[in-house]
Amino acid sequence: MTFIKKTILAVSILMTVCGQAQQRLKKSNSPKKSGYSITPVNIQNVKVTDAFWLPIIKKVQEKTIEYAIHKCEEEGRMDNFLIAGGKMEGTVKGQMPFDDTDVYKIIEGASNTLISEPNPKLEILLDSLISIVKIGQEKDGYLTTWRTINPAKPPAPWVPVIEGKRWESLQISHELYNSGHLIEAAVVHYEATGKKNFLDIALKNADMLVRTFGDRADQVHGVPGHQIVETGLVKLYQVTNNKAYLNLAKYFLDNRGNPKNHTLYGAYSQDDIPVIQQKEAVGHAVRAVYMYAGMTDIAALENDAAYGNAVNHLWTNMVNKKTYITGGIGAKHDGEAFGENYELPNLTAYNETCAAIGNVYWNHRLHNISGNSDYFDVIERSLYNGLISGLSLDGKKFFYPNALESDGVYKFNRGECTRQSWFDCSCCPTNLIRFIPSIPGLIYSKSKDVLYVNLYTSNTAKITLDKTNLEIAQQTNYPWDGKVALTVSPKKESEFTIKLRIPSWARNQVLPGDLYTYATTSTAKTTVTINGKAFAYQEDKGYITITRKWKKGEKIVLDFPMEVKQVVTNAKVEGNKGKVALEYGPIVYAIEEADNATNFDAITIGANDTFKVKKEENLLEGVNTIQTQKLKAIPYYSWSNRGVGKMKVWIDYKE
Known part of the structure; x- marks a missing residue:
């Protein structure tokens, strides 16, 4: 059945579905329950006009979403909901137990698109997709289509079947992971549209989880193998004020590493010791940062010092010992996992795109607790380098891992040494769709009468502080140029505070800690003028106040x-000894064979090299290149858009 036919079917039942939806909530303009002292400015109030980010966001909205829907149709993602609901005959399609989440993430990304810019046609399409999802939900709220279709035959052979019961293989079944993405997407859709058609599906599922899991003898004792349901439940609590959802999120976190609750999954799933005792980032990197985000939510909403201390220890370990210069995390292909401290190989680096996205979500929460710019230094490094590298310039090819070196032979990207058009496990493409349209929500944050300017990108925004309504506009050519002009227009003359982040690279710091340092210390200083007059400032947590x-x-x-x-690396990173990497502003650079074909393997950087920065409008959609007599370097994120070839970030240094 084609997607068009499915859409017709969906629309024909849409009124019935919506009519059956319980009227649990009324959309309100009052702020949702946050628990954080600092809150992001909603993307609905931020209009990006930027020459760098707007084309990337538009590409996802106009090309990647449509492309992903087509690929999901080809691979039977929507069919599974119809088969599960008895509207279509067949067996489960796809190869992963979490294929349902691709549909949810597309809905979430498209919903973020609706928040930033109304689109009636897209809204109708989402209503159709949601009605298809509704068909696959069981009467009590359960929603994992492969198990509903045939619990004896999971789509992946590595999902064990014991008796074919729900939850019997929580470590690997991804049932709770599916619920997590369902809930996350439904909350965003509700906030975008005010409609409850998707939210009610999520509420029904979450209510079933609340009844099912807990400490009572008649409940299931266990935790998810792959985390994300925790942050989903927290978001549902923030929207509904139903404490049962927050309590269940905390139950799942409290019982990780608790052998009295379940047979432990081990360090791979961050389930070897209780979360509040964890101090080193270990195991599957995506699972880890999703869990750390949930832990940060509990630290904020419950004012839980033990959770707060744990996430601080974990963040310090990850940033000081396990983060790539591109912001990527997860060194090992084996298990998609963190390596040992200082284990940061380049050719075999994993750096899953989903992990970069999850790391942004986590660091954003940490900033919302502390107001410390260190977290946005990590976010910025990820955004401009190891995150958008996951998407090709045409919006239709993807990196799952993001290596820092390629020999043109080793097929690091799940069987290819360049981007692929799709994957059997397509979590990364749909996670990019989910995340990129939400980027405007990172630019500003607020607390009482304080406005934080976290990222620099041309935009206009309408912001409400406690005692002030204002508009703010940015004009900049960042990241290619370091000049940023801001115009501040309160509705009436008012006293309030603006905090302007000084990026770490402008403070002679690559990242917090000593994992990376600049080879020389720059003496140039950031300057600020207000109405043309120089402003003398003191830094406060990396901000100009x-x-x-x-x-x-x-x-x-x-x-x-x-x-x-x-940039040079801590000597404990074996693979980078005697090498340097190049940066200009927030951008990490790489040399690619396409620009250095005659001498690629012999390229070095020397003490007497002179670097020239050149803007090349017709190269890779317009980039700054770094050139010497021996090399030409391009932004790392843009590599592998001109065919298969060699690439490296770390270059041999010769005195």
């Missing part, structure tokens, strides 16, 4: 001095 009475149309100009910088 300006408190004053603001009038309409006042102008702030920031100038972050950009220069080519050489």
